[in-house]
Amino acid sequence: MASLSSAPYKGSRDWYPDNMRVRDYIFATWRRVARRYGYEAYDAPLLEPLEVYAAKSGQELVSEQTYQFVDRGDRHVAIRPEMTPSISRMVAARRQEMAYPARLYSIAQFMRYERPQRGREREFWQLNADIFGAETIAAEAEIITMGYDMMREFGAQDDMYAIKVNHRKIINFMMAHYLGLDAVQAELMIKLFDRKNKIPPEAFRDQAIDIFGDAEAPSGLQKLAALLAAKNMADMPEEIRACSAVREIQELFTLLDQVGIKNAVFDITLMRGLDYYTGTVFEFFDTHPENNRSLFGGGRYDGLVGLFGAEPLGAVGMAPGLTMTQLFLETHKLLPELAPTTDVYMIVLGDALRGGRALARQLRDEGVNVELDFTGRKIDRQIKTAVKKGISYLVFVGEDELRDELYSCKNTITGDEQKLSPERIVTTVMDARRHRRVDIDADTIDLFE
Amino acid sequence: MASLSSAPYKGSRDWYPDNMRVRDYIFATWRRVARRYGYEAYDAPLLEPLEVYAAKSGQELVSEQTYQFVDRGDRHVAIRPEMTPSISRMVAARRQEMAYPARLYSIAQFMRYERPQRGREREFWQLNADIFGAETIAAEAEIITMGYDMMREFGAQDDMYAIKVNHRKIINFMMAHYLGLDAVQAELMIKLFDRKNKIPPEAFRDQAIDIFGDAEAPSGLQKLAALLAAKNMADMPEEIRACSAVREIQELFTLLDQVGIKNAVFDITLMRGLDYYTGTVFEFFDTHPENNRSLFGGGRYDGLVGLFGAEPLGAVGMAPGLTMTQLFLETHKLLPELAPTTDVYMIVLGDALRGGRALARQLRDEGVNVELDFTGRKIDRQIKTAVKKGISYLVFVGEDELRDELYSCKNTITGDEQKLSPERIVTTVMDARRHRRVDIDADTIDLFE
DSSP: OOOOOOSOOTTOOOBOHHHHHHHHHHHHHHHHHHHHTTOEEOBOOSEEETHHHHHHSOHHIIIIIOEEEEOTTSOEEEEOSOSHHHHHHHHHHTTTTSOSSEEEEEEEEEEOOOOOBTTBOSEEEEEEEEEESOOSTHHHHHHHHHHHHHHHHTTOOGGGEEEEEEEHHHHHHIIIIISOOOHHHHHHHHHHHHHGGGSOHHHHHHHHHHHHOTTTHHHHHHHHHHHHHOOSGGGSOHHHHTSTHHHHHHHHHHHHHHTTOOOEEEOTTOOOSOTTOOSEEEEEEEOOGGGOSEEEEEEEOTTTGGGGTSOOOOEEEEOOBHHHHHHHHHHTTOOOOOOOSOOEEEEEOTTOHHHHHHHHHHHHHTTOOEEEOOSOOOHHHHHHHHHHHTOSEEEEEOHHHHHHTOEEEEETTTOOEEEEOHHHHHHHHHHHHHHHHHTTOHHHHHHHO | OOOOOOSOOTTOOOBOHHHHHHHHHHHHHHHHHHHHTTOEEOBOOSEEETHHHHHHSOHHIIIIIOEEEEOTTSOEEEEOSOSHHHHHHHHHHTTTTSOSSEEEEEEEEEEOOOOOBTTBOSEEEEEEEEEESOOSTHHHHHHHHHHHHHHHHTTOOGGGEEEEEEEHHHHHHIIIIISOOOHHHHHHHHHHHHHGGGSOHHHHHHHHHHHHOTTTHHHHHHHHHHHHHOOSGGGSOHHHHTSTHHHHHHHHHHHHHHTTOOOEEEOTTOOOSOTTOOSEEEEEEEOOGGGOSEEEEEEEOTTTGGGGTSOOOOEEEEOOBHHHHHHHHHHTTOOOOOOOSOOEEEEEOTTTHHHHHHHHHHHHHTTOOEEEOOSOOOHHHHHHHHHHHTOSEEEEEOHHHHHHTOEEEEETTTOOEEEEOHHHHHHHHHHHHHHHHHTTOHHHHHHHO
16 A cells, blocks of 8 residues: 655644744643633634635635535535634523623634635644623723723833724725725725735725726825825825714724723724724734734624624634634744643663662652653663754663662753752752743743643 | 524634633633643644644544645635644644654644533643653643642542543554454444443343354353453453553553542543544543533544654643533532633722822722723712622722822622722722732632733
């Protein structure tokens, strides 16, 4: 038989321990901050009926990007491409029993059939943090502040990224009334705005003319230019400023300012692709010249719970992704060194395996992570394995050591070697574990235990 | 438009926070013990080429139970129904670079199209712990001891379950030489052994006669009876005892006995369905009369890495599942009360929202998990929400409290109420968090932070 390929499925990753540590670090940081804000963990099924996405997630996602199939029971299902419809469904199912505002988060995997490229994989991981039953702009302020605190927890400074904010109602007003576009034109213009930073100004202008039509193009382009020239809300054309949603945005900026967030900006070109947004939308945007792109976003989607037959409920959420977060941390050199969770590699000499097993068990019962080499190989080969694995301590167990109850304990990083009792091995190694992690974040230690 | 169903996909669960806490508790316990043994975390893609399972996972699993489909790029794939082929593929891909023995664990989700019933769901979660590059029986002893320590960590006593052990070579010898069956008959007999505890003795006897055929049935039944009457290895028919694999099993029992494991037994009727096992197989089996069933199993599968074009490698693994573990813990009343991770529900009086937001931020920066009620509702409705969520502490913030920097802090369980400074709120709440968790396991506290 020909052998099978050892490559992972296209667009997905094999998570070996080195990469997995980065993932665990990012997940632990998200989880810690989400809990700080009183969010409780949930999860949803991997599969949902396709119609859940057909309703509100947008044409492109459903018809081009879903992993959809018919199951053995003739159900047309999709591997979830996002979490928002699932959690809205779950809230709808317990609409009466839940306490509001409900604060919920999940860290889960998703699949979309897209062309894999830097920062984009077919199988991807996201944090989803959502608040249900919150009608006021305080909800948006909380979600954005939590996103800000996650960035802070990763070590990000304010000037490394911007928080762009817009509002669906302002977008709709601008399209229909200010620019005078019909629904079809508006959709094209939204797509053009989405591409704005990826195409040259002339191409943007040419495509805008196509959308306006020859007759309307001169005045349309002038109005567009006025919009795009405005650096903040005060510079916006008066008609836009008169829009009622502007007050909401201003209140949001006040709330963010009160907790010290200075890098939030109004950006009328921010669109967000998903059809279910009904109010504020926002995006955390990397400002590094080498990674000038959206990191993650979110917004208000008040209509989704109602789709599942339940009384409607205001909702705001955000969804940072693993791949983009990792890229951000790498670009800004914020990713710490992450050591294995194993504290001790136990090297067994001669016939001491039985004693070694007992000592390993004793250390483990005290909380030490011990890998025991039971192969009976030569010592230098055992040491080589430990070093290759990046484990910080070697403990040597032979007949003499077992008799004296004193074991050579060698730090593979400093080279220090001491003869220690089992109790001293525990304290030495556990202290070192804390120091090894302290450069990351004192709190993270616990999550790696 | 008709509203969409709010039910989860058949055979999968919606994990609301109450259930999610049970899942997190089980995962945290597995993870902690796996790390104690020096296992490092990995993960594999959700999708694999179907042929990966077709090779060695057994006919039934591939043709009846896989979620398989053709992707938009014409690849025939399956949602993983198990982890062993994936991790074998990953090890094969880095066969030269990895350090051996390699110890790896993952906690991941899987799907199989089976009829949902008690203890079985279509979407399910498993820990997989595997050791690669370990040729001796010490590997089996380590994996089984780790499984035993997981049970111990959950609070299980030895008499709550048994560890049944068998060996593929003994099974093969018994079928071909002792019972004199050909390959087709042997396969039928293996299936009959698997059903042994689920059918009446007469049905077992009748089906055995069918397999032997009329001519061979009398002597066949006699030999079967001798096998099944044996309570331990010493009682086994001499031909079986002469089998070379018996020495391995005896060595395994010695190794388990040395670390105090007394509930392991030889069971010649233990089969394990997967085709890839090549040596020892084992099963942790619940002995409770209401849940008398297999909890999880594992074994040696030396051939799988070689399937992916790499040099072969000895491998032993096990895979406890979430659903069965939860059933075991519930049946034996071992599941602890699990509180929300949120420590404080902050109740805001009158116009104190701005001050409340600042105080919440201050407490969060000290590690306290604070949910802030920004709704401006009446106090009693805010309190009701906190109680419904099961949060232990209420902190009241009004203009007076902000001026005096002293806040009423009420324990919702004991009813105690005190005026505390922010610093005292932190120490009170963090102490309580540790006590709230101490009944579970001191170590688990950290994982819930």
